[in-house]
Amino acid sequence: MKKRFNVSVVGSTGAVGKEILALLEKRDFPVETLSLFSSQNIARASFKDSEIVFLAAGASVSKDLIQRLKASNALIIDLSSAFRMEDNVPLIMPEINGHLIQKNALNSSPNCVASLMALPLFPIHKKWGIKRIVATAFQAASGGGKKLLQKLHDDTKSALSKETSKDPHFYGFNLFSHTSPLLDSGYVEEEKKIMDEMRKLLNAPDLKISATSIRVPVERAHSISVNIQCQGKISLEEVYKLLHQTKGVRIFEDRKNNIFASPQDVVGKEDVFCGRFRIDPSEPNTLEMWIVGDQLLKGAALNAVQIAEHLTEKKNETI
Amino acid sequence: MKKRFNVSVVGSTGAVGKEILALLEKRDFPVETLSLFSSQNIARASFKDSEIVFLAAGASVSKDLIQRLKASNALIIDLSSAFRMEDNVPLIMPEINGHLIQKNALNSSPNCVASLMALPLFPIHKKWGIKRIVATAFQAASGGGKKLLQKLHDDTKSALSKETSKDPHFYGFNLFSHTSPLLDSGYVEEEKKIMDEMRKLLNAPDLKISATSIRVPVERAHSISVNIQCQGKISLEEVYKLLHQTKGVRIFEDRKNNIFASPQDVVGKEDVFCGRFRIDPSEPNTLEMWIVGDQLLKGAALNAVQIAEHLTEKKNETI
Numbered sequence: 001m002k003k004r005f006n007v008s009v010v011g012s013t014g015a016v017g018k019e020i021l022a023l024l025e026k027r028d029f030p031v032e033t034l035s036l037f038s039s040q041n042i043a044r045a046s047f048k049d050s051e052i053v054f055l056a057a058g059a060s061v062s063k064d065l066i067q068r069l070k071a072s073n074a075l076i077i078d079l080s081s082a083f084r085m086e087d088n089v090p091l092i093m094p095e096i097n098g099h100l101i102q103k104n105a106l107n108s109s110p111n112c113v114a115s116l117m118a119l120p121l122f123p124i125h126k127k128w129g130i131k132r133i134v135a136t137a138f139q140a141a142s143g144g145g146k147k148l149l150q151k152l153h154d155d156t157k158s159a160l161s162k163e164t165s166k167d168p169h170f171y172g173f174n175l176f177s178h179t180s181p182l183l184d185s186g187y188v189e190e191e192k193k194i195m196d197e198m199r200k201l202l203n204a205p206d207l208k209i210s211a212t213s214i215r216v217p218v219e220r221a222h223s224i225s226v227n228i229q230c231q232g233k234i235s236l237e238e239v240y241k242l243l244h245q246t247k248g249v250r251i252f253e254d255r256k257n258n259i260f261a262s263p264q265d266v267v268g269k270e271d272v273f274c275g276r277f278r279i280d281p282s283e284p285n286t287l288e289m290w291i292v293g294d295q296l297l298k299g300a301a302l303n304a305v306q307i308a309e310h311l312t313e314k315k316n317e318t319i
Numbered sequence: 320m321k322k323r324f325n326v327s328v329v330g331s332t333g334a335v336g337k338e339i340l341a342l343l344e345k346r347d348f349p350v351e352t353l354s355l356f357s358s359q360n361i362a363r364a365s366f367k368d369s370e371i372v373f374l375a376a377g378a379s380v381s382k383d384l385i386q387r388l389k390a391s392n393a394l395i396i397d398l399s400s401a402f403r404m405e406d407n408v409p410l411i412m413p414e415i416n417g418h419l420i421q422k423n424a425l426n427s428s429p430n431c432v433a434s435l436m437a438l439p440l441f442p443i444h445k446k447w448g449i450k451r452i453v454a455t456a457f458q459a460a461s462g463g464g465k466k467l468l469q470k471l472h473d474d475t476k477s478a479l480s481k482e483t484s485k486d487p488h489f490y491g492f493n494l495f496s497h498t499s500p501l502l503d504s505g506y507v508e509e510e511k512k513i514m515d516e517m518r519k520l521l522n523a524p525d526l527k528i529s530a531t532s533i534r535v536p537v538e539r540a541h542s543i544s545v546n547i548q549c550q551g552k553i554s555l556e557e558v559y560k561l562l563h564q565t566k567g568v569r570i571f572e573d574r575k576n577n578i579f580a581s582p583q584d585v586v587g588k589e590d591v592f593c594g595r596f597r598i599d600p601s602e603p604n605t606l607e608m609w610i611v612g613d614q615l616l617k618g619a620a621l622n623a624v625q626i627a628e629h630l631t632e633k634k635n636e637t638i
Contacts, residue, residue, distance in 0.1 A: 132601055133601075134546045134599075136531075138457070138494060138535070152492070153479065156479065157479065159538075160476065168576070168584075170581070170583055173475075173537050173538045174581050175581060175582065177579045177609065182574055182577050186595065186596060188577070208601030209601055212544045214542070216536070217492060218494060218536070219478075219492045225455045225531045227529060254487075258500070258501050259488075262487065262488075262493050262495045263492075265487075276496055278505025279505070281504075282451050282528055286529075288505075
């Protein structure tokens, strides 16, 4: 008999929580009992018998629960930003650093943009040593939760009816800078997460990186335009070869017909789609590429479920 | 009595042509006669008495007409890409290089993204010497003409009705790589225009630049995220001071409320809006900024009309 697990999901009614539940079923995760908590009913929640706990209700809920959880012996997978940058908490993508998973303690799952970008960039970094990244993220509405997705629909209907709006973050045929708090540096919190977490994920504390996050009128799936300067001598041929072999990455290009990955192509897909590879002639050993991925899957729920799979026989191979 | 001019507009029924007509009126341009041609009725068009000719019907029409026009003594302003990179044709933005205008010959007006970007970058280049630019453009539908704007509306209505599509360039809550022809370099033609024209506009043949063009579901106005490495020692304080003084540039930031320029803010506006200035810590003397402008105005029609104004008393000052 295979071992089965007592699983708890905190934030089970949110967009990411729902995807976790769907993936546990789809991937045939060996569940013994399943306990679901929304952020409303966690006050008296007990995790005494939990063996795996997913925290998908945001940073403040994770912070509230962490003391209660630390007493348990569970594998805790926090999808929020609450503890990602703490030294004693590993930031996990199983394909990159699955060996760091703390099977009876707290693990963090990274920011959506950072995880979608890190998966194809990790093999590039291993082979050629990435020196500097300039990343521009086209972030979808569902990354901001149900409310932002509803706003996208409402504002788009207004725009189609030619209504005008004074809302500075009007979302009908319009885009705007990510509305996470602006820091003294001029970067917004989302951009800082991307920059900090990329360094931690790639285990490259000296990696230079600048990120820009823009909210675009797309329902689901983030796109990222990335400029990557490497130390080693890159060639396009080897980039294709390398990423063809990378599990979880799909090269999606029809260059003859000028077709590359779009958000609609990746919705519901587990892979991170890449393309538009080109040598940037403006610096030596520099690559431009285009990355599109479902931020609710590999950018959140899927990565968390893959971490949990390290307790089972269905482990992901590291890249 | 002020001198008045015989003006011809080729492509007068297109999106840019219409804006030229509106601007001539709005800016009280001294028109004596106005001759309008659509691309359908140019075969027998005569420009014998024209003193100013706007070519706004695309590159192939400009190429067809150029021999007939060269015989004239007119100020020719070509808004297409047909001749922009030819050595004997100046690429003009009046604020940058108005002194190069050929008053009785052919002048080119630059690509929309290049012009919106060059206006704020020119004073930065003059002061600190730009070494390298990484630019990511969020390009609106109307840059692709009436057909693409209609497609945006049609596809968005389909998306709101939850219809799915196999169109790789589906435009309902979706974005895609700019569909201009893909070159052997892996850049699309639009990106090559931006890179080549920035060098010519800034008179900086050695400027290093890489560009990415993405078509986003926005009706009108392009946005550009720009990473700018300079030679000289930049400071944010001086960047603000410099751009505050730059004619045609408007700093649009409400940092306290996290409000920056959006496409909807600039539609119909002549200025290029800038903001989100921040020092990129990943390279010395490097600036991140966000530029949004109406690509039909300063990105096309307005710049062309400003070139024509060099024949009148209403000249633009160079920056």
